[in-house]
Amino acid sequence: MMNASSAPASPRKRITLLEVAVVIVLIAILVALLEPFPSSPEYSHFLFRQANNGRMISNAMANYAGDGEYPLYRDKKDPTTKICESNAAFDILLEGGYLDDKKLLFQTNSPWCHKVADSQAKPKEVMPGENDWCYVAGLNHSTAKPDWPILANAFVPGTTYYTTDVAKKGGSYRGKKAVVVYCDGHTEIVRLPPKKDFTIVPRKDKRTEEDAFAPTTDWLTGPNVKVLYPK
Numbered sequence: 285m286m287n288a289s290s291a292p293a294s295p296r297k298r299i300t301l302l303e304v305a306v307v308i309v310l311i312a313i314l315v316a317l318l319e320p321f322p323s324s325p326e327y328s329h330f331l332f333r334q335a336n337n338g339r340m341i342s343n344a345m346a347n348y349a350g351d352g353e354y355p356l357y358r359d360k361k362d363p364t365t366k367i368c369e370s371n372a373a374f375d376i377l378l379e380g381g382y383l384d385d386k387k388l389l390f391q392t393n394s395p396w397c398h399k400v401a402d403s404q405a406k407p408k409e410v411m412p413g414e415n416d417w418c419y420v421a422g423l424n425h426s427t428a429k430p431d432w433p434i435l436a437n438a439f440v441p442g443t444t445y446y447t448t449d450v451a452k453k454g455g456s457y458r459g460k461k462a463v464v465v466y467c468d469g470h471t472e473i474v475r476l477p478p479k480k481d482f483t484i485v486p487r488k489d490k491r492t493e494e495d496a497f498a499p500t501t502d503w504l505t506g507p508n509v510k511v512l513y514p515k
Contacts, residue, residue, distance in 0.1 A: 330392055331461060331473050334416075337388040338435055338465040341374070341417065344382040345434070346469060349425035354434065356421045356508060366508075370419040370438075371410040371515040378408045391416030394456040396438045396514050415514040416456065420497065422508030423467060430468035431488040432504055433496050437462045438514050444497035445482045459483045464496070 345354050355373040357363050367373050377383035389410060390397050398413040418438045428434070440447050440454030448459035464485055465471045476483040477493075485496040487503065494500075499509050 331457070331463060334391055334437065334463045335471045335473055338417075338463050338471045339469070340388055341377075341383065341435060342465045342469050342471065344377045346425060348377055348380060348382045351426045353424050354419075354421070367421070367512065369515045370417055370512040371412070371415050373419050373421065373512060374410050374415065374417075375408065378410070386410050386414060389415040389417055391437065391456060393450075394438070395451065395453045396456070410515070412515045417514065418497075419512045420504060421510055421512050422506045423504070424506070425467075428467040430466060432467045433464050433485065434467050435465035436485060436497070437464075439497075439511070440482070441513055444495050444511055445484045446476065447482055448480075 348355055355367070355376040357366060357376075367376075374383065374386065374389055378386055386407065394416040396413070396416045416438050418436050420432075420434045423432065423434060437446075437456060438454060439445055440452065443454070445454070446457070446459045446462060447455040449455045450458055459479065459482065460476060462474050462476060462485055463471065464474050466488070474485055477486060486492040487494050487496045489503075494503075497504070497511055499505065
């Protein structure tokens with residue numbers, strides 16, 4: 285009878301290329317499931333389309349402002365009628381012919397937008413639910429610094445931050461990315477600092493840990509500077 289200790293050892297199993305490929309695919313799937321912002325072509329399309337829309341809105345605002353303020357007032361001839369939300373600011377651009385189509389203000393899958401913009405029924409008025417842009421009122425075209433933000437995907441109401449909850453206003457990109465337009469006209473798809481529930485757009489200077497939409501003594505300065513929200 286053969287001694288158990290003298291039995292030949294079983295051959296060592298080698299990992300095949302197919303098994304390695306399967307492991308890599310499984311890891312990629314897990315990363316995708318855990319990723320707070322979908323990296324699908326659909327969401328990339330939303331982001332780039334929104335960035336292009338932001339550039340066109342910014343150009344319209346710059347043309348309106350000339351050497352003066354952006355649309356802080358409903359009518360340049362009547363500076364006592366200050367606007368209260370960003371929809372009214374964009375009404376000015378539509379009425380004056382600076383902005384051709386209010387569909388540029390709409391963002392698919394944004395909780396701020398609950399209906400598709402109707403450019404035929406009321407082409408010169410931005411109705412509630414047709415706009416996903418916050419707007420920083422009170423900035424002067426000739427004196428605003430290039431890296432100050434002026435437009436962005438709308439935040440959580442009354443704040444300057446985003447939420448990771450896609451069902452809430454301010455959560456259209458799950459607190460992962462945002463489209464931001466700056467005073468010099470350039471537009472960025474900004475990767476937001478990772479947070480648990482809420483996150484902010486960082487400043488474009490050495491104080492990157494601070495909120496880019498929060499006015500300070502050296503940032504977004506002016507007596508009338510404030511963030512206006514959609515209606």
